[in-house]
Amino acid sequence: MLDDTSKTNIITLPEAQGRFARGDFDDAWAEQTRLKIRGSVNKIPKVYRAVAGMTSPQLIVCDVASHDALFERYLLSKTAPEHCGFKSYSSFYTWYSNSRRFMDVASGSRMRKVALSALDDDWAQLINHLSGQCGTPAWFDQYDMIAISILAAECRERGIAIAQLSASLIMQFVPELRSGPRDAIRNACRLIDSLRETNMVPSDLLPRSPIGSLPTFVASGRRQTPPVGAAYAITRDAYIAKRINGSKVLPLGSEKREISTHGVGPDRAKSIKQGIDWYWNGLCSLDLIDEAAPIDPKLYAEPYILHDVVMACADGKLGGACSVDTRRGRTRTVIEFLEWLSPGFKASLPDELFEAVQLAKDPNDGGSEFDAFKRQTCLSFVGDLNRQRRFFQMPKHFFDLARPLIANFNGLRPEDQRGEISREQHRALDLAIMAANTAIATRFPLRLATRAQLVAGGVRPHIVFPEESKEVIFNIPGYITKNGHFADGVPIAPSRTVDPRAILEWYLSEAHPLILKYKVGTKERRKPHLLFAGLHVETLRRIWRRHTAEAGCYITPHMCRHVLATLLYADGVPLEIIAELLGDTVGTVEKSYAFVNRAKLIQGAMEALARKFKGMSI
Incomplete structure (x- = not known):
């Protein structure tokens, strides 16, 4: 009470x-x-x-x-x-x-x-079982546990015990909640029902009967996205399956043959599905379709229809207004889908489609907030040797902190603490992760999603330690990169104060087994062959934010790519080489880093003015 x-x-x-x-x-x-x-x-x-x-x-x-x-x-x-x-x-x-x-x-x-979270009730016992505090392995990862904790908090607030839980009872208070907690509760119900198939928790810590799926709920005054038609969904899923399997048409003499290639990953497949469903939403809003009718490519693949859907999205008729960047990305996704549905669709598109205000950036606004942040951050490194030194020595900073902590890992847990590892042990593992992560990011600017998929063991590792060399070699296959860009035999050599090979070898032998055992929440996520043992990208990003701030280097994981490219560009490295390093096209790199040239011109003008003032003795 x-x-x-x-x-x-x-x-x-x-x-x-x-x-x-x-x-x-x-x-x-x-x-x-x-x-x-x-x-x-x-x-x-x-x-x-x-x-x-x-x-x-x-x-x-x-x-x-x-x-x-x-x-x-x-x-x-x-x-x-x-x-x-x-x-x-x-x-x-x-x-x-x-x-x-x-x-x-x-x-x-x-x-x-x-006060409610401190109660020792049935919800507390369930959470202890699932989080591994009762001597058993953790069943769900931290993201799933957050969802269950939100459901527990809402039920405790209303005095609802686990045994009473049902879909009808939950729907009595779900309409009061915001969309985030509503989605979390829906996920928590699915997770709790999945426990019935296991012996993970005692039966008295589960509802008397399965909760089942919660009914779809839309708040009053909120527009509901129409469900995707069956025929459209079948066509969409067939297209996504083709993209996942991967294929490419290549000329072979006078013929053309389709060969298998590495397809898109799960995150990209999800993004493609969202884009195609967005197009369906627009078609329904404009009353251009018959949901029961079969797919007619001529009906869907018309330039003026795509144009009208884009305009409807920009006017807020498709629900919450999305940013221009999101709208542009979805439009490109739909164009690829419609080209597959009706070959030749791309050729029929007017050239000015992406020049419309609804899809193009305003050239006078300087881009998005992130673009402004990127420019400001990158330019702050140009000419500032102290900032550059702090950036490139991050691996040594984290390595020096992590090594003694990992060596004394068992001593970091208080004697009276049982169950999960202590906060100090978590910090030791985080610092070890940062040492390995920055050893790569500050030398070879791979995207964080690619670094999370690096294989450090097995028959074909992506990270190789040659016996005859002090370098560490990276072999990056195209299927783990965003643009399918592969890079074989990339060497990273030691400098005077930072030895990436020594850091990575230490990490894999001393820290990696502990991360695999204590840091990865569920058996399904544990992947011993991966450099970061299967940790989610968001987990790596959160660890990065916390510890780079402590180190006094306020920079996001993705900004490492921009900082390295800016420094190379400012030093006169050709765009072709920078594009190859980043895995981007020359046009993208030139467009993204043109501000460095502008900064040089402005700096030159200021220096010319200074010389003029000096010549006039004023």
């Missing part, structure tokens, strides 16, 4: 700000986080006045549900409210998240959640 202090309180914004100023909430956040939240809290009255017309702060109540409902339309459309001073959607979302966290604490909602 929870005491009264854990109940949600009705508190106005001025009251909450007063308590915040007195330090009542200081224990909720670290000092840096508290400063950021304070800035967002001070802006709440201005935003609420612009969005909801609340002229007095006394009218604003610290309630998370009301806060979410007020700004849901902006979150769905990924736009920022006007007249609030937000420069972009990103700055709005930062404010929204910080103010939401403040209201969560001020209303007592967070305290209640913490």
